[in-house]
Amino acid sequence: MVLQDLGRRINAAVSDLTRSSNLDEKAFDGMIKEICAALLEADVNVKLVGNLRKSIKQTVNFKELAPGVNKKRLIQKAVFDELVKLVDPHAEPFKPKKGRSNVIMFVGLQGAGKTTTCTKLARHYQSRGFRSCLVCADTFRAGAFDQLKQNATKAKIPYYGSLTQTDPSIVAREGVEQFKKERFEVIIVDTSGRHRQEQDLFDEMVQIQRAVTPDQTIMVLDASIGQQAEAQSKAFKETADFGAIIITKTDGNASGGGAISAVAATHTPIVFIGTGEHMLDLERFSPQPFVSKLLGMGDMQGLVEHVQSLKLDQKDTMKHIAEGIFTVRDLRDQLSNIMKMGPLSKMAGMIPGLSQMMSGMDDEEGGMKLRRMIYICDSMTIKELDSDGKIFVQQPTRMTRIAHGSGTSVREVEDLLTQHRMMAGMAKKMKGNMANMQRAQGAMGGGNRAQQMAAMQKRLQSMGGMGGAGAGPGGMDLGAMMKAMGGGGMPGGMDMNALMKSMGGMMGGMPGMGGGGGGGGRGRR
The missing domain is CATH 1.20.120.140 (SRP54, nucleotide-binding domain)
Known part of the structure; x- marks a missing residue:
């Protein structure tokens, strides 16, 4: 990556x-x-x-x-x-306001992924309660309107474009005016890709800006652009004066440092990064969590947002942890939830220390290790799953039976049970902490969730450092867990308390995470 x-x-x-x-x-x-x-x-x-x-x-x-x-x-x-x-350019990016039309115009080089990113951003705002739509002002590239139409239809986002009109400023103006009349709140205008040496296309970009008067202009930068990023971004800044950057294709193998240079050169904030081809592969960018993730210290805020978006049912596990209990079934449920979170390579940056473990291990290999642990649990009886694990110490032959039934080895069963014992011990320590956190959250109310997340991130950094001490009370030793998976140890510790709470939805919605909604998927030409 x-x-x-x-x-x-x-x-x-x-x-x-x-x-x-x-x-x-x-x-x-x-x-x-x-x-x-x-x-x-x-x-x-x-x-x-x-x-x-x-x-x-x-x-x-x-x-x-x-x-x-x-x-x-x-x-x-x-x-x-x-x-x-x-x-960190120390500049606040534009934030759309509900109840009014917010026009966002996209600019950038050819092949940077503007059209796909336009749809991703429209879907992002739509999922947060904004009425979003798309306008295709790219009349230069063959198939541009067809691509946007296909993406918009798939994401159920209204769109506007023309197969006959060749003047992009006219298409952009007509589309924006129509959507403003229909009271759409986020109107995203896609434009054709252009290079700093193509003066005619740069003049065209200025004409489109004058036609739609955008509230924000976003430049889309390919993460693999390299040393050219600074020169290109400066040229676009001087002409279009964009107010934000979205970096795309960060799931590739390129260096990516050029995009960082562009931020510093133009003093413009990065607002999102594209992490894949799927419509959901768009992550909000924030300097501190980004560097924390880069250095293997994790991104708890991103992890909590991701887990909450999955709406995982964790009521039983949360009840057990609040009582200081952690059964083998609870461990199995957590392993299943990790599988639901998506590719391990994507989760690796969010969970402290996991990125080091993932080096040299692809998603398929890591996923198979997790599945083998789940197979072991699935070969247990109801009594064994709902136990505290002591039954296996008293009757070791049960481990042999489970290994045969799951197609694994006795060593793997022992590693799983070792991991369970460690997490059960953490659950006991967390019993009092969780009660205190619930009382504190009740006193603070929903208005201070941003402070809660900042405090959690700060606590995580102080616990994990940068390859420093392992997890303390209330922290899960990922090194032990990955050792059980066959991945070896790693520095840092995961705040299991915070993760478990986020899985149970006990922290409530994240700031800016509104309800679903948005307009229908009717097309316009």
Whole structure:
């Protein structure tokens, strides 16, 4: 995946330094050199890398450090903060308002994935209660309107376009005016791809902007664009003055650092990243969670949003955990839910430490290990599933029977039961914590959910560090779980308390997660 190798190299450089017994200035310089080399190889602009190197060295000045300061923690924080600055333009992106028409215009290079991304964004807003629609103002590319029509029909989003009108500004104006009359709230205008050397197409882009007067112009950048990203984005910025960036094709194997350079060059926020071809493969971008995910520290907010969107039924498990109980059946339910969350490679970045485990393991291999664990549980009797696991210690022959019935080995059964014992122990520790959290949430009310998520993310970072200590009370040792799966250990710990609560829906909806809705799927020409 794009930037995955970059994150792994930076994480390894920081981890090697913080684990070193001799943490001196020479070792520190070696870490910075490795981080800078990784960024340059990922196509991040040379000047940006130079500035980052300078900032980290200024923050961690060995000659001025107080004797009692925690050097490891200071270095970790300095690297994290500087990487956040790299992708944070400190500019607020436009947010559509309900009850009025919000026109969003898309621009970008040919082949960047604008048409598909237009549909993804329309569907994103539609699922949050906005009446969304699409206007195809790409009269240059053959089949552009057919592609948008096909995508819109599949996503049940109204669309407008023309097979006869060749002037894109006229098509754009007519489409926007029609949808405004029908009181659509998010009107997305797709335009043809263009290059900075194509002056005629750049003039055309300005004409479309004047015709529809968009509330926001978004530039779509292919993650694989490389060093050209900065020059192209500057040219588009000077002409179209876009206010946001969406990075596409981050599920590929390209470097991806060029897109980061574009953000810094234009001081424009990234609002979403495309993570695949499916209509749901569009993730909201936020600098801190992005860097946290990049460094293997997880993205709890993204994980909670994803889990809540699946609407998993976890009432029984939540009731058990609140009582300090965790049965073998509860473990089986959690394994099943992980399977429902999507490809393991997509989940890896969200769960602390899992991305390190996934290196060298594809989705098929990881999925098979999970399925084998589920097969083991499915070979148990009702009594065994609803037990606390002690029955297997008292009667070891049960493990042999289950291994034969599931087509696995006794060792795999033992590993599964070891994982269950560990999680059952965590459930006991979490019993009091969950009661306190429920009381705190009741007192805080729904208006402070953003603060709750920020606090959870902060707690996660302090627990997991960047390859630091394992999970504490209320945290699941993913290293042990992946060892049971055959994947080996890893640094960091997953906040099982937060994940379990999100699965049970006990934290309520996330900010900005409105109800479904949107207009019908009728087409217009």
